[in-house]
Amino acid sequence: MADSTAPARFTRRTFLGWWMAGLLTATVVVGLAPILVYLWPAPPKGQKKLPVTVALDKPLDQLANGEAVKFDAPTSPNTAFIMANGGGDNAPGALAFGGFAVKDTNGKPHVFAINCSHLGCPIAVNTTDSTFDCPCHGSRFHLDGTVLHGPATAPLSDLSWKQGSDPKTIVVDGLELGF
Amino acid sequence: MDWSSVSEVAIPHPREIQVAVVEWLDERYPFTKSVDEALYQRVPNFANAFYYCFGGMVFILIVLQLLTGILLSLYYVPDATGIPAPAYTSVQFIQNTVYLGWLIRGVHFWGANLLIIMVLLHMARVYWTGSYRAPRELNWMVGVVMLLLILAFSLTGYLLPWDQKAYFATEVTIKIAGLPPPPQLGEFIREILQGGPVVGPPTLQRFFTIHVFLLPALITLLMYVHFRFIRAHGISEPM
Numbered sequence: 553m554a555d556s557t558a559p560a561r562f563t564r565r566t567f568l569g570w571w572m573a574g575l576l577t578a579t580v581v582v583g584l585a586p587i588l589v590y591l592w593p594a595p596p597k598g599q600k601k602l603p604v605t606v607a608l609d610k611p612l613d614q615l616a617n618g619e620a621v622k623f624d625a626p627t628s629p630n631t632a633f634i635m636a637n638g639g640g641d642n643a644p645g646a647l648a649f650g651g652f653a654v655k656d657t658n659g660k661p662h663v664f665a666i667n668c669s670h671l672g673c674p675i676a677v678n679t680t681d682s683t684f685d686c687p688c689h690g691s692r693f694h695l696d697g698t699v700l701h702g703p704a705t706a707p708l709s710d711l712s713w714k715q716g717s718d719p720k721t722i723v724v725d726g727l728e729l730g731f
Numbered sequence: 732m733d734w735s736s737v738s739e740v741a742i743p744h745p746r747e748i749q750v751a752v753v754e755w756l757d758e759r760y761p762f763t764k765s766v767d768e769a770l771y772q773r774v775p776n777f778a779n780a781f782y783y784c785f786g787g788m789v790f791i792l793i794v795l796q797l798l799t800g801i802l803l804s805l806y807y808v809p810d811a812t813g814i815p816a817p818a819y820t821s822v823q824f825i826q827n828t829v830y831l832g833w834l835i836r837g838v839h840f841w842g843a844n845l846l847i848i849m850v851l852l853h854m855a856r857v858y859w860t861g862s863y864r865a866p867r868e869l870n871w872m873v874g875v876v877m878l879l880l881i882l883a884f885s886l887t888g889y890l891l892p893w894d895q896k897a898y899f900a901t902e903v904t905i906k907i908a909g910l911p912p913p914p915q916l917g918e919f920i921r922e923i924l925q926g927g928p929v930v931g932p933p934t935l936q937r938f939f940t941i942h943v944f945l946l947p948a949l950i951t952l953l954m955y956v957h958f959r960f961i962r963a964h965g966i967s968e969p970m
Contacts, residue, residue, distance in 0.1 A: 594828045594829045
Protein backbone atom coordinates (compact mmCIF):
# COMPACT_ATOMS: atom_id res chain seq x y z
CA MET A 553 0.00 0.00 0.00
CA ALA A 554 2.87 2.31 0.84
CA ASP A 555 4.24 2.50 -2.70
CA SER A 556 0.95 2.47 -4.56
CA THR A 557 2.58 4.38 -7.43
CA ALA A 558 4.77 1.37 -8.27
CA PRO A 559 3.27 -0.86 -11.00
CA ALA A 560 1.32 -3.72 -9.45
CA ARG A 561 3.06 -7.00 -10.12
CA PHE A 562 1.68 -10.49 -10.10
CA THR A 563 3.90 -11.66 -7.28
CA ARG A 564 3.99 -14.95 -5.44
CA ARG A 565 2.19 -13.13 -2.62
CA THR A 566 -0.65 -12.12 -4.95
CA PHE A 567 -0.90 -15.66 -6.28
CA LEU A 568 -1.09 -17.12 -2.76
CA GLY A 569 -3.62 -14.45 -1.79
CA TRP A 570 -5.93 -15.47 -4.63
CA TRP A 571 -5.30 -19.12 -3.85
CA MET A 572 -6.45 -18.57 -0.27
CA ALA A 573 -9.41 -16.47 -1.42
CA GLY A 574 -10.39 -19.26 -3.79
CA LEU A 575 -10.12 -21.85 -1.03
CA LEU A 576 -12.29 -19.75 1.25
CA THR A 577 -14.88 -19.25 -1.47
CA ALA A 578 -14.86 -22.96 -2.25
CA THR A 579 -15.38 -23.75 1.43
CA VAL A 580 -18.39 -21.45 1.61
CA VAL A 581 -19.83 -22.86 -1.62
CA VAL A 582 -19.38 -26.44 -0.42
CA GLY A 583 -20.99 -25.51 2.88
CA LEU A 584 -24.01 -23.90 1.24
CA ALA A 585 -24.39 -26.47 -1.55
CA PRO A 586 -26.46 -28.92 0.54
CA ILE A 587 -28.95 -26.13 1.22
CA LEU A 588 -29.32 -25.43 -2.49
CA VAL A 589 -29.71 -29.15 -3.14
CA TYR A 590 -32.39 -29.28 -0.45
CA LEU A 591 -34.24 -26.34 -2.00
CA TRP A 592 -34.28 -27.97 -5.45
CA PRO A 593 -37.83 -29.25 -6.16
CA ALA A 594 -38.17 -32.92 -5.36
CA PRO A 595 -38.95 -35.24 -8.27
CA PRO A 596 -42.65 -35.83 -8.81
CA LYS A 597 -43.25 -39.22 -7.29
CA GLY A 598 -45.18 -41.78 -9.29
CA GLN A 599 -46.38 -39.21 -11.81
CA LYS A 600 -47.41 -40.91 -15.04
CA LYS A 601 -49.55 -40.29 -18.09
CA LEU A 602 -52.57 -42.50 -18.45
CA PRO A 603 -56.06 -42.48 -19.93
CA VAL A 604 -58.48 -41.27 -17.27
CA THR A 605 -61.97 -42.77 -17.27
CA VAL A 606 -64.59 -40.18 -16.38
CA ALA A 607 -68.20 -40.97 -15.49
CA LEU A 608 -70.50 -38.31 -16.90
CA ASP A 609 -73.69 -37.15 -15.19
CA LYS A 610 -75.47 -37.74 -18.49
CA PRO A 611 -74.19 -39.99 -21.29
CA LEU A 612 -72.82 -38.07 -24.24
CA ASP A 613 -75.22 -39.68 -26.72
CA GLN A 614 -78.19 -38.60 -24.63
CA LEU A 615 -77.21 -34.94 -24.60
CA ALA A 616 -79.54 -32.70 -26.54
CA ASN A 617 -78.01 -30.31 -29.05
CA GLY A 618 -76.65 -27.33 -27.14
CA GLU A 619 -76.40 -29.20 -23.84
CA ALA A 620 -73.22 -29.55 -21.78
CA VAL A 621 -72.24 -31.52 -18.68
CA LYS A 622 -69.41 -30.58 -16.39
CA PHE A 623 -66.99 -33.20 -15.03
CA ASP A 624 -64.03 -33.14 -12.66
CA ALA A 625 -60.74 -34.99 -12.73
CA PRO A 626 -61.04 -38.06 -10.44
CA THR A 627 -59.31 -37.53 -7.11
CA SER A 628 -58.43 -41.03 -5.91
CA PRO A 629 -55.74 -41.21 -7.10
CA ASN A 630 -55.39 -37.53 -7.95
CA THR A 631 -55.49 -36.98 -11.69
CA ALA A 632 -55.48 -34.11 -14.14
CA PHE A 633 -56.37 -33.84 -17.82
CA ILE A 634 -53.86 -32.89 -20.47
CA MET A 635 -54.95 -30.22 -22.93
CA ALA A 636 -54.62 -31.31 -26.56
CA ASN A 637 -54.33 -27.76 -27.87
CA GLY A 638 -54.95 -24.23 -26.75
CA GLY A 639 -54.04 -20.60 -27.04
CA GLY A 640 -53.92 -17.66 -24.68
CA ASP A 641 -53.42 -18.89 -21.14
CA ASN A 642 -53.96 -22.49 -22.23
CA ALA A 643 -51.36 -24.52 -24.07
CA PRO A 644 -50.98 -28.03 -25.42
CA GLY A 645 -49.76 -30.23 -22.56
CA ALA A 646 -51.08 -27.89 -19.84
CA LEU A 647 -53.13 -29.49 -17.09
CA ALA A 648 -56.84 -29.05 -16.41
CA PHE A 649 -58.70 -30.32 -13.38
CA GLY A 650 -62.10 -30.42 -14.99
CA GLY A 651 -63.91 -30.12 -18.28
CA PHE A 652 -67.16 -30.08 -20.18
CA ALA A 653 -68.65 -32.71 -22.44
CA VAL A 654 -70.89 -30.86 -24.84
CA LYS A 655 -72.99 -31.29 -27.96
CA ASP A 656 -72.87 -28.07 -29.90
CA THR A 657 -75.91 -26.64 -31.64
CA ASN A 658 -75.10 -28.68 -34.75
CA GLY A 659 -75.05 -31.89 -32.70
CA LYS A 660 -71.28 -32.35 -32.87
CA PRO A 661 -69.77 -33.66 -29.59
CA HIS A 662 -66.78 -31.87 -28.01
CA VAL A 663 -64.82 -32.32 -24.78
CA PHE A 664 -63.23 -29.10 -23.53
CA ALA A 665 -60.87 -28.31 -20.68
CA ILE A 666 -62.60 -26.19 -18.07
CA ASN A 667 -60.08 -23.34 -18.21
CA CYS A 668 -60.90 -20.10 -19.99
CA SER A 669 -58.29 -19.28 -22.61
CA HIS A 670 -57.97 -15.74 -21.23
CA LEU A 671 -56.46 -16.35 -17.77
CA GLY A 672 -57.45 -19.90 -16.91
CA CYS A 673 -60.55 -19.37 -14.75
CA PRO A 674 -63.07 -22.23 -14.74
CA ILE A 675 -65.82 -21.43 -17.22
CA ALA A 676 -69.50 -22.18 -16.57
CA VAL A 677 -72.40 -23.07 -18.83
CA ASN A 678 -74.94 -20.39 -19.57
CA THR A 679 -78.06 -22.49 -20.25
CA THR A 680 -80.15 -19.48 -21.30
CA ASP A 681 -77.88 -18.45 -24.17
CA SER A 682 -76.22 -21.88 -24.70
CA THR A 683 -72.73 -20.44 -24.20
CA PHE A 684 -69.78 -20.91 -21.91
CA ASP A 685 -69.28 -17.82 -19.75
CA CYS A 686 -66.18 -17.03 -17.74
CA PRO A 687 -66.98 -15.48 -14.34
CA CYS A 688 -63.62 -13.74 -14.06
CA HIS A 689 -63.50 -11.24 -16.91
CA GLY A 690 -66.63 -11.98 -18.89
CA SER A 691 -65.19 -13.94 -21.80
CA ARG A 692 -67.86 -15.95 -23.60
CA PHE A 693 -67.55 -18.93 -25.92
CA HIS A 694 -69.89 -20.73 -28.29
CA LEU A 695 -70.61 -24.34 -27.41
CA ASP A 696 -68.18 -25.41 -30.15
CA GLY A 697 -65.43 -23.59 -28.21
CA THR A 698 -65.00 -20.57 -30.46
CA VAL A 699 -64.90 -17.09 -28.96
CA LEU A 700 -68.15 -15.19 -28.76
CA HIS A 701 -66.94 -12.29 -26.67
CA GLY A 702 -63.53 -11.14 -25.34
CA PRO A 703 -61.24 -10.55 -23.53
CA ALA A 704 -60.36 -14.14 -24.55
CA THR A 705 -59.04 -14.36 -28.10
CA ALA A 706 -58.29 -18.08 -28.41
CA PRO A 707 -60.85 -20.88 -28.50
CA LEU A 708 -61.28 -23.32 -25.63
CA SER A 709 -58.77 -26.16 -25.33
CA ASP A 710 -59.88 -29.60 -26.48
CA LEU A 711 -59.15 -32.69 -24.43
CA SER A 712 -58.19 -35.86 -26.33
CA TRP A 713 -60.96 -38.30 -25.60
CA LYS A 714 -62.83 -41.35 -26.77
CA GLN A 715 -66.04 -43.04 -25.80
CA GLY A 716 -65.61 -45.44 -22.88
CA SER A 717 -66.86 -49.03 -22.93
CA ASP A 718 -69.73 -47.92 -20.70
CA PRO A 719 -71.81 -45.34 -22.63
CA LYS A 720 -71.90 -43.13 -19.51
CA THR A 721 -68.13 -42.78 -19.50
CA ILE A 722 -65.52 -41.11 -21.63
CA VAL A 723 -61.79 -41.80 -21.55
CA VAL A 724 -59.64 -38.66 -21.49
CA ASP A 725 -55.86 -38.30 -21.85
CA GLY A 726 -54.58 -37.40 -18.43
CA LEU A 727 -51.95 -37.66 -15.77
CA GLU A 728 -51.82 -39.42 -12.44
CA LEU A 729 -50.32 -36.75 -10.19
CA GLY A 730 -48.76 -39.07 -7.63
CA PHE A 731 -49.90 -37.07 -4.58
CA MET B 732 4.77 -19.21 -21.01
CA ASP B 733 6.52 -15.87 -20.65
CA TRP B 734 5.98 -15.00 -17.01
CA SER B 735 7.90 -11.74 -17.25
CA SER B 736 5.01 -10.18 -19.17
CA VAL B 737 2.43 -11.65 -16.77
CA SER B 738 4.24 -10.10 -13.84
CA GLU B 739 3.56 -6.65 -15.32
CA VAL B 740 -0.21 -7.20 -15.31
CA ALA B 741 -1.91 -5.22 -12.57
CA ILE B 742 -3.67 -7.96 -10.69
CA PRO B 743 -4.44 -6.75 -7.19
CA HIS B 744 -3.96 -8.87 -4.11
CA PRO B 745 -7.37 -9.93 -2.71
CA ARG B 746 -6.62 -8.01 0.46
CA GLU B 747 -6.50 -4.74 -1.51
CA ILE B 748 -10.03 -5.42 -2.74
CA GLN B 749 -11.11 -6.28 0.79
CA VAL B 750 -9.56 -3.10 2.18
CA ALA B 751 -11.22 -1.01 -0.53
CA VAL B 752 -14.65 -2.48 0.25
CA VAL B 753 -14.26 -2.09 4.01
CA GLU B 754 -13.05 1.51 3.59
CA TRP B 755 -16.06 2.30 1.39
CA LEU B 756 -18.35 0.87 4.07
CA ASP B 757 -16.53 2.56 6.96
CA GLU B 758 -16.87 5.98 5.35
CA ARG B 759 -20.64 5.52 5.60
CA TYR B 760 -20.94 3.82 8.98
CA PRO B 761 -18.18 2.83 11.46
CA PHE B 762 -18.61 -0.92 10.87
CA THR B 763 -15.02 -1.78 11.74
CA LYS B 764 -15.28 0.10 15.03
CA SER B 765 -18.59 -1.60 15.94
CA VAL B 766 -17.34 -5.06 15.03
CA ASP B 767 -14.07 -4.51 16.88
CA GLU B 768 -15.90 -3.32 19.97
CA ALA B 769 -18.20 -6.32 19.81
CA LEU B 770 -15.62 -9.01 19.09
CA TYR B 771 -12.17 -7.92 20.29
CA GLN B 772 -12.38 -8.84 23.92
CA ARG B 773 -9.45 -10.30 25.83
CA VAL B 774 -10.23 -13.75 27.16
CA PRO B 775 -8.78 -14.21 30.62
CA ASN B 776 -6.41 -17.13 30.99
CA PHE B 777 -8.63 -18.99 33.42
CA ALA B 778 -11.37 -19.03 30.74
CA ASN B 779 -9.25 -20.97 28.27
CA ALA B 780 -10.43 -24.32 29.64
CA PHE B 781 -12.61 -26.36 27.26
CA TYR B 782 -15.59 -26.32 29.59
CA TYR B 783 -15.91 -22.56 29.09
CA CYS B 784 -16.90 -23.37 25.48
CA PHE B 785 -20.15 -25.10 26.32
CA GLY B 786 -22.16 -21.86 26.18
CA GLY B 787 -20.75 -21.03 22.76
CA MET B 788 -21.58 -24.53 21.56
CA VAL B 789 -25.16 -24.03 22.74
CA PHE B 790 -25.26 -20.80 20.74
CA ILE B 791 -23.96 -22.49 17.58
CA LEU B 792 -26.45 -25.33 18.01
CA ILE B 793 -29.33 -22.86 18.41
CA VAL B 794 -28.27 -21.05 15.22
CA LEU B 795 -28.13 -24.44 13.47
CA GLN B 796 -31.62 -25.27 14.78
CA LEU B 797 -32.98 -21.95 13.49
CA LEU B 798 -31.40 -22.52 10.08
CA THR B 799 -32.53 -26.13 9.64
CA GLY B 800 -35.92 -25.24 11.14
CA ILE B 801 -36.46 -22.57 8.47
CA LEU B 802 -35.49 -25.11 5.82
CA LEU B 803 -37.87 -27.73 7.22
CA SER B 804 -40.73 -25.22 7.32
CA LEU B 805 -40.45 -24.94 3.52
CA TYR B 806 -41.88 -28.45 3.17
CA TYR B 807 -43.67 -29.15 6.47
CA VAL B 808 -47.49 -28.75 6.48
CA PRO B 809 -48.93 -28.15 9.98
CA ASP B 810 -52.25 -29.82 9.18
CA ALA B 811 -53.45 -32.81 11.20
CA THR B 812 -56.81 -33.26 9.47
CA GLY B 813 -57.46 -36.35 7.38
CA ILE B 814 -55.87 -39.80 7.24
CA PRO B 815 -53.02 -39.78 6.58
CA ALA B 816 -52.66 -36.22 7.81
CA PRO B 817 -50.56 -33.78 5.72
CA ALA B 818 -48.41 -33.17 8.81
CA TYR B 819 -47.40 -36.85 8.76
CA THR B 820 -47.08 -37.22 5.00
CA SER B 821 -45.09 -34.00 4.66
CA VAL B 822 -42.53 -35.29 7.17
CA GLN B 823 -42.36 -38.54 5.21
CA PHE B 824 -41.95 -36.44 2.07
CA ILE B 825 -39.05 -34.52 3.61
CA GLN B 826 -37.50 -37.74 4.84
CA ASN B 827 -37.85 -39.83 1.67
CA THR B 828 -38.30 -37.59 -1.36
CA VAL B 829 -36.79 -34.13 -0.87
CA TYR B 830 -33.13 -34.03 -1.89
CA LEU B 831 -31.04 -34.21 1.30
CA GLY B 832 -34.26 -33.83 3.30
CA TRP B 833 -33.15 -36.66 5.57
CA LEU B 834 -29.95 -34.72 6.24
CA ILE B 835 -31.64 -31.42 7.10
CA ARG B 836 -34.23 -33.15 9.29
CA GLY B 837 -31.52 -35.31 10.83
CA VAL B 838 -29.45 -32.25 11.75
CA HIS B 839 -32.56 -30.64 13.28
CA PHE B 840 -33.45 -33.82 15.21
CA TRP B 841 -29.98 -34.65 16.52
CA GLY B 842 -29.18 -30.98 17.04
CA ALA B 843 -32.17 -30.78 19.37
CA ASN B 844 -30.89 -33.74 21.37
CA LEU B 845 -27.35 -32.38 21.50
CA LEU B 846 -28.67 -28.96 22.43
CA ILE B 847 -30.22 -30.27 25.65
CA ILE B 848 -27.03 -32.10 26.55
CA MET B 849 -24.92 -28.97 25.91
CA VAL B 850 -27.35 -26.74 27.81
CA LEU B 851 -27.12 -29.04 30.83
CA LEU B 852 -23.31 -29.16 30.56
CA HIS B 853 -23.20 -25.36 30.31
CA MET B 854 -25.46 -25.07 33.32
CA ALA B 855 -23.31 -27.55 35.25
CA ARG B 856 -20.20 -25.54 34.40
CA VAL B 857 -21.80 -22.30 35.58
CA TYR B 858 -22.80 -24.02 38.79
CA TRP B 859 -19.37 -25.64 39.21
CA THR B 860 -17.44 -22.40 38.77
CA GLY B 861 -19.94 -20.47 40.90
CA SER B 862 -20.73 -18.10 38.04
CA TYR B 863 -24.28 -17.62 39.28
CA ARG B 864 -23.15 -15.55 42.28
CA ALA B 865 -23.56 -11.79 42.73
CA PRO B 866 -23.74 -9.73 40.64
CA ARG B 867 -24.64 -12.35 38.01
CA GLU B 868 -27.89 -13.69 39.52
CA LEU B 869 -30.01 -12.10 36.79
CA ASN B 870 -28.04 -13.86 34.08
CA TRP B 871 -28.56 -17.18 35.88
CA MET B 872 -32.29 -16.46 35.94
CA VAL B 873 -32.33 -15.60 32.24
CA GLY B 874 -30.43 -18.83 31.65
CA VAL B 875 -32.98 -20.87 33.59
CA VAL B 876 -35.80 -19.28 31.59
CA MET B 877 -33.95 -20.20 28.39
CA LEU B 878 -33.56 -23.78 29.66
CA LEU B 879 -37.33 -23.90 30.07
CA LEU B 880 -37.74 -22.44 26.58
CA ILE B 881 -35.47 -25.15 25.14
CA LEU B 882 -37.55 -27.80 26.89
CA ALA B 883 -40.70 -26.17 25.51
CA PHE B 884 -39.08 -26.29 22.07
CA SER B 885 -38.48 -30.01 22.48
CA LEU B 886 -41.97 -30.65 23.77
CA THR B 887 -43.74 -28.77 20.98
CA GLY B 888 -41.39 -30.03 18.28
CA TYR B 889 -41.96 -33.63 19.34
CA LEU B 890 -45.63 -33.47 18.29
CA LEU B 891 -45.03 -32.07 14.81
CA PRO B 892 -44.28 -35.36 12.94
CA TRP B 893 -47.80 -36.41 14.01
CA ASP B 894 -47.01 -40.10 14.27
CA GLN B 895 -48.05 -42.50 17.05
CA LYS B 896 -45.05 -41.66 19.22
CA ALA B 897 -45.62 -37.92 18.82
CA TYR B 898 -49.34 -38.17 19.53
CA PHE B 899 -49.19 -40.28 22.66
CA ALA B 900 -46.14 -38.50 24.07
CA THR B 901 -48.13 -35.28 23.85
CA GLU B 902 -51.15 -37.03 25.36
CA VAL B 903 -48.97 -37.89 28.36
CA THR B 904 -47.38 -34.45 28.74
CA ILE B 905 -50.72 -32.70 28.49
CA LYS B 906 -52.11 -35.06 31.09
CA ILE B 907 -49.23 -34.13 33.39
CA ALA B 908 -49.74 -30.44 32.67
CA GLY B 909 -53.40 -30.86 33.63
CA LEU B 910 -52.62 -32.35 37.05
CA PRO B 911 -52.46 -29.23 39.26
CA PRO B 912 -55.35 -29.06 41.71
CA PRO B 913 -58.09 -27.92 41.83
CA PRO B 914 -59.42 -30.10 38.98
CA GLN B 915 -61.04 -27.08 37.34
CA LEU B 916 -57.61 -25.47 36.93
CA GLY B 917 -56.10 -28.66 35.53
CA GLU B 918 -58.98 -28.96 33.11
CA PHE B 919 -58.48 -25.32 32.06
CA ILE B 920 -54.77 -25.81 31.39
CA ARG B 921 -55.44 -28.97 29.42
CA GLU B 922 -58.10 -27.37 27.25
CA ILE B 923 -55.90 -24.34 26.61
CA LEU B 924 -52.99 -26.55 25.51
CA GLN B 925 -55.14 -28.90 23.46
CA GLY B 926 -57.33 -26.24 21.90
CA GLY B 927 -60.26 -28.62 22.43
CA PRO B 928 -61.46 -31.61 24.44
CA VAL B 929 -58.87 -34.03 22.97
CA VAL B 930 -55.39 -33.91 21.43
CA GLY B 931 -56.27 -33.21 17.81
CA PRO B 932 -55.63 -30.92 14.86
CA PRO B 933 -56.01 -27.72 16.96
CA THR B 934 -53.30 -29.06 19.30
CA LEU B 935 -50.89 -29.50 16.41
CA GLN B 936 -51.71 -25.99 15.17
CA ARG B 937 -50.99 -24.54 18.61
CA PHE B 938 -47.79 -26.47 19.14
CA PHE B 939 -46.61 -25.55 15.65
CA THR B 940 -47.23 -21.84 16.22
CA ILE B 941 -45.46 -21.96 19.59
CA HIS B 942 -42.55 -23.93 18.14
CA VAL B 943 -42.05 -21.83 15.03
CA PHE B 944 -43.12 -18.29 15.91
CA LEU B 945 -43.25 -17.72 19.67
CA LEU B 946 -40.26 -19.62 21.05
CA PRO B 947 -37.66 -18.60 18.44
CA ALA B 948 -38.51 -14.94 18.99
CA LEU B 949 -38.32 -15.30 22.75
CA ILE B 950 -35.06 -17.25 22.78
CA THR B 951 -33.40 -14.84 20.34
CA LEU B 952 -34.34 -11.94 22.59
CA LEU B 953 -33.15 -13.73 25.73
CA MET B 954 -29.88 -14.80 24.10
CA TYR B 955 -29.21 -11.13 23.35
CA VAL B 956 -29.94 -10.22 26.96
CA HIS B 957 -27.76 -13.12 28.15
CA PHE B 958 -24.81 -11.94 26.05
CA ARG B 959 -25.18 -8.31 27.07
CA PHE B 960 -25.10 -9.41 30.69
CA ILE B 961 -21.94 -11.43 30.07
CA ARG B 962 -20.30 -8.41 28.43
CA ALA B 963 -21.39 -6.20 31.32
CA HIS B 964 -20.05 -8.56 34.02
CA GLY B 965 -17.14 -10.19 32.21
CA ILE B 966 -16.37 -13.88 32.55
CA SER B 967 -16.52 -14.87 36.21
CA GLU B 968 -13.37 -16.08 37.90
CA PRO B 969 -13.54 -19.65 39.17
CA MET B 970 -14.05 -20.14 42.90
